[in-house]
Amino acid sequence: MTAELVRGQNHPLSQARLEVRISAGTPVVAAATFGDADGRIGGADRVAHPGGPVLPGLEVSRQAAADHRLAVDLDAVPDAVHRVSVLLALPAPGRTGPVRFGAVAAPFVAVTGLDGSEIASFTMTGLDAETAVIALELYRRQGAWKVRAVGQGYAGGLAELLTDQGLADAHGLAASVHEAVARGRADAVPAPPPRPADGDRSRPTAAPALGPDHGDTAAQGAPGPVPSPPAYGPQTPGTPGQSPTGPQQPPPPFPGGPGPEDATLAQPPAPAPGGPVDYSHPRRQTTAPPPPPPTVPPAEPGQPARPVAGDATGWSMEERLYNQVWGMFEDLARTMAAYRSAVDFADSRLEKELDQVLSDPRSRIGGHGDAARETARERYDSLVAQARQVLDRDLTQLAAESDVVEPALPLAYARWDHPVWHDYRVPMEIPMAVRLGDLHLPEADGVRIPMLVRLPLERGLWIDSGRAPSLDGSFGDAHELRGLALEAAVAHAARLLAVHPAGEFTVHVIDPAGAGARELTPLVRSGVLATPPAAGAAGVADVLSRLTQRVDLVQMALRGGAADALPPEFDTSQHLLIVNDFPHGFDDRAVNQLRYLADEGPSVGVHLMMVADREESAEYGPLLDPLWRALLRLTPVADDHLADPWVGHAWTYEPPLVPSGSQVLQRVLTEVATARRTWGR
Numbered sequence: 001m002t003a004e005l006v007r008g009q010n011h012p013l014s015q016a017r018l019e020v021r022i023s024a025g026t027p028v029v030a031a032a033t034f035g036d037a038d039g040r041i042g043g044a045d046r047v048a049h050p051g052g053p054v055l056p057g058l059e060v061s062r063q064a065a066a067d068h069r070l071a072v073d074l075d076a077v078p079d080a081v082h083r084v085s086v087l088l089a090l091p092a093p094g095r096t097g098p099v100r101f102g103a104v105a106a107p108f109v110a111v112t113g114l115d116g117s118e119i120a121s122f123t124m125t126g127l128d129a130e131t132a133v134i135a136l137e138l139y140r141r142q143g144a145w146k147v148r149a150v151g152q153g154y155a156g157g158l159a160e161l162l163t164d165q166g167l168a169d170a171h172g173l174a175a176s177v178h179e180a181v182a183r184g185r186a187d188a189v190p191a192p193p194p195r196p197a198d199g200d201r202s203r204p205t206a207a208p209a210l211g212p213d214h215g216d217t218a219a220q221g222a223p224g225p226v227p228s229p230p231a232y233g234p235q236t237p238g239t240p241g242q243s244p245t246g247p248q249q250p251p252p253p254f255p256g257g258p259g260p261e262d263a264t265l266a267q268p269p270a271p272a273p274g275g276p277v278d279y280s281h282p283r284r285q286t287t288a289p290p291p292p293p294p295t296v297p298p299a300e301p302g303q304p305a306r307p308v309a310g311d312a313t314g315w316s317m318e319e320r321l322y323n324q325v326w327g328m329f330e331d332l333a334r335t336m337a338a339y340r341s342a343v344d345f346a347d348s349r350l351e352k353e354l355d356q357v358l359s360d361p362r363s364r365i366g367g368h369g370d371a372a373r374e375t376a377r378e379r380y381d382s383l384v385a386q387a388r389q390v391l392d393r394d395l396t397q398l399a400a401e402s403d404v405v406e407p408a409l410p411l412a413y414a415r416w417d418h419p420v421w422h423d424y425r426v427p428m429e430i431p432m433a434v435r436l437g438d439l440h441l442p443e444a445d446g447v448r449i450p451m452l453v454r455l456p457l458e459r460g461l462w463i464d465s466g467r468a469p470s471l472d473g474s475f476g477d478a479h480e481l482r483g484l485a486l487e488a489a490v491a492h493a494a495r496l497l498a499v500h501p502a503g504e505f506t507v508h509v510i511d512p513a514g515a516g517a518r519e520l521t522p523l524v525r526s527g528v529l530a531t532p533p534a535a536g537a538a539g540v541a542d543v544l545s546r547l548t549q550r551v552d553l554v555q556m557a558l559r560g561g562a563a564d565a566l567p568p569e570f571d572t573s574q575h576l577l578i579v580n581d582f583p584h585g586f587d588d589r590a591v592n593q594l595r596y597l598a599d600e601g602p603s604v605g606v607h608l609m610m611v612a613d614r615e616e617s618a619e620y621g622p623l624l625d626p627l628w629r630a631l632l633r634l635t636p637v638a639d640d641h642l643a644d645p646w647v648g649h650a651w652t653y654e655p656p657l658v659p660s661g662s663q664v665l666q667r668v669l670t671e672v673a674t675a676r677r678t679w680g681r
Contacts (some may be wrong), residue, residue: 002110002118002315003429005136007454008604011120013074013138013145018119019112020070020086022135025105027064028088029158029181033165034058035083039564040166044173046081047162053179059086064091064181069341074138074145083139083564085165087152089132092178100151102128109135111147118315122149131157152561164561182420233522247591255316293529307401309408318410322432322452325405325413328398329439329449335394336441337647344385350380366621368513391443395614398447406450409435412499416491416658416665424668426502428676430455434499436492438654439642451653453632455499456574460598460608462631463489482581482613484636486519488655489578489611491665492634495656496576497528498668500522502675506571508547509533510540512585516592516611520580526669530674540585544593547606551597554604574605582612583620591620598630 003011022030034046034055041047048055050062057076061068070086077084088107090099101107101124110121122136130153137148154160158177162170310328314320353376362368407418412431414420415438433452440448465485493507509520511533523529534543557566577597586594598608610631617624633641635653642651658665 004346004371004432005120005122005147007149007151008554010146013111013119013147015113015119016074016145017114018072018074018138019114019116019119020068020136021108021110021112022068022070022086022088023109024066024088024107025092027066027272028068028090029064029177030061030068030070031087031089031158031177032058032060032070033087033162034078034081034083035084035085035165036080036639039083039085040294041162044167044169045334047167047173049173049177049180051176062180072138079335083137085137086135087158087161088135089092089161089177091181098282099131100128100155101133107133107135111136111138120147120149122151124151124153125346127150127153129155131155132161134161142568178550195204200548201497203392273661285474307397309404314640317408318413320431321405321409321413324401325450325452328401331394331448332398332441332444332447333472333644333647333649335391335398336443336649338592339387339391343384346380346383349383350376352378389513395444395447397443402447402449409450412455412495413452414655416662421664421668424498424671426672427499429500430501431499435656436461436495437656439651440654441639441649443652448654455511456602456605457607458602460602460610460631461489461492462610462612462628462633463492464614464635465611466613481636482515482611483519485611486516487581488634488657489580489609490519490522491658493523493576493578493609494528494665494669497672500574502672502679504573504620506530506573506575507578508543508575509580510538510543511535512540513581516580522665522669527673537585537587540590544590544597547575548593548596550575551600551606555600572605575601576607576609578609578611580611582610583617585626591623595624595627595630598627 005011013014013037022028029050031047031049032055033041033048035041046055048058048060050060050064053060053062056078057073059071061070069261086109088109092102106123106125106127108121108123111119115118124133124135127133133153134150136150138145139148140146154164157174159171159174162173188624202462286602295376309322310324312320312323345550354373357369357376360369360372406415409418409420409422410431411420411427412434414435435450436453437451438448439451463485465482497505499509507523507528508530509523511517511520512535514533516533520533524532531543534540553566579594582594583591594608594610597606599660601607608631610627634655635641636655638652638654640650640652642653643649
């Protein structure tokens with residue numbers, strides 16, 4: 001399985017003969033350098049570039065191209081070389097084309113075996129004025145080779161990059177590289193044409209009922225710019241999500257992305273008006289076609305197509321199922337928006353017709369008024385029945401697809417009662433996403449959509465222990481809700497531990513007053529915790545101090561381009577801190593440290609899981625508002641606090657509860673603890 005890296009993340013290489021594949025969407029220059037233990041280049045003879053493309057164990061392209069394949073044989077690399085850096089640069093100014101990486105699609109780079117199987121990949125997002133970038137590096141560590149995603153850009157171009165790597169005549173070499181590219185410019189490979197929408201899922205969707213669209217749009221809190229929903233023009237009846245008398249619903253988002261506490265379902269980039277939605281992997285930019293999806297059995301005449309698990313596009317079955325769940329979420333959101341729109345239309349039409357009856361003097365004579373009102377109500381009932389018929393037909397198809405998809409889900413996406421947990425083994429690779437619950441809508445109670453959150457986590461979690469009313473309007477016991485919230489936190493932590501390879505995920509717990517001893521028993525008894533739960537003011541201060549220092553250290557190393565300067569014994573795993581019973585036992589310094597971890601921790605692999613009642617935290621005033629906004633709010637009981645940002649549906653969230661009396665959680669945690677001890681030897 002491919003490891004999808006983020007900046008600073010590394011991955012072991014088990015093969016010596018490799019290819020580095022690059023896709024940039026525009027012609028770029030590819031080069032590579034040999035560095036010593038400090039990453040310094042000794043001279044121009046340690047740089048492979050279009051003018052001198054071959055070094056021992058390495059060969060790069062001889063021209064600018066939108067796609068490159070660099071050949072690497074690590075066994076042939078000289079022993080004095082400790083780091084092989086792969087560089088990308090835009091051709092010298094003075095030619096047609098982009099002048100900065102921020103003006104083109106994010107470059108994608110992958111390390112593959114000679115058979116084409118991907119080992120690790122990296123998409124360099126966030127580039128702006130840079131014209132040269134260190135994409136990734138292959139480096140030796142304790143006799144073994146690893147790959148690290150770097151993504152370090154330089155606005156000063158190739159000359160500045162080579163200077164930073166310690167090359168004395170960096171400007172002269174950069175000029176010769178661009179000269180060699182200019183000589184071969186006539187043979188440069190142009191940017192590939194736009195990819196066809198091969199990710200479009202052909203999903204049988206019945207024509208929605210008549211009625212205008214009145215879907216509201218919730219606020220979106222995802223970091224960075226968020227595209228506005230496009231203006232969809234009228235289309236013909238039968239288009240999915242389109243009302244013949246109103247605009248088409250914009251494609252809704254996939255559950256589980258970043259957003260504010262009551263709008264936590266993130267949206268993908270908006271497609272072109274009227275165009276198909278691209279379901280291909282959002283971090284893959286490559287011209288190589290993915291493997292074909294499974295063949296869909298032919299449907300009987302007049303019947304919808306039979307659902308098949310994994311019928312979406314993707315580079316693995318895991319990714320196909322992820323995209324299929326995405327599609328099911330979209331289909332449910334669209335068909336429900338059409339139904340609600342039709343009912344709203346029928347309501348407004350009935351109200352208008354009744355007003356007309358009351359304002360017409362003729363309705364006061366004889367039975368004209370009663371007949372008009374009866375006709376209006378019959379028309380209303382007919383419209384609503386038509387809308388419900390279409391909704392039921394779509395829900396039947398979605399339920400059938402869910403029945404096929406749910407049993408096929410991999411470990412990270414499966415419910416706790418899935419049979420896959422009975423034969424649990426610690427995985428070797430980090431999955432694309434993890435399931436943190438289910439989503440459904442009131443009118444479609446029988447259709448559950450897995451709430452999948454991408455890994456690594458982009459934000460922390462807040463498990464709400466407050467006395468919020470349940471869906472039936474009743475309030476739960478405060479003490480019971482606190483216990484349920486911590487049990488939910490333990491289940492989430494256990495799942496995160498279970499889906500990561502041994503040693504790749506570490507959990508810490510702060511329980512200042514020891515109030516959660518019973519609920520924390522599965523984590524403590526199994527031995528998966530890094531240290532026992534911290535209690536008292538001293539314990540709280542110690543854990544927060546260690547984690548904030550870790551964030552500071554990693555940030556300084558990454559910003560300074562000196563990730564190798566971290567101590568060899570430095571723990572590179574992801575870290576999760578569970579904080580119970582907040583704010584009891586926390587002073588102002590501890591609160592500020594929590595805010596710092598929530599804001600800065602996720603980017604360097606430190607995540608926060610708060611178990612807290614927001615109302616009880618009100619004594620801190622607005623100080624904690626940024627903390628709550630930085631976290632994804634989940635509840636220990638079913639609650640309809642989640643909203644998608646485009647259609648505006650209030651989705652009911654259901655936590656992933658462990659079946660009563662099941663020993664699956666303890667078995668999984670025991671297996672994780674055993675693997676951790678074996679890995680640490």
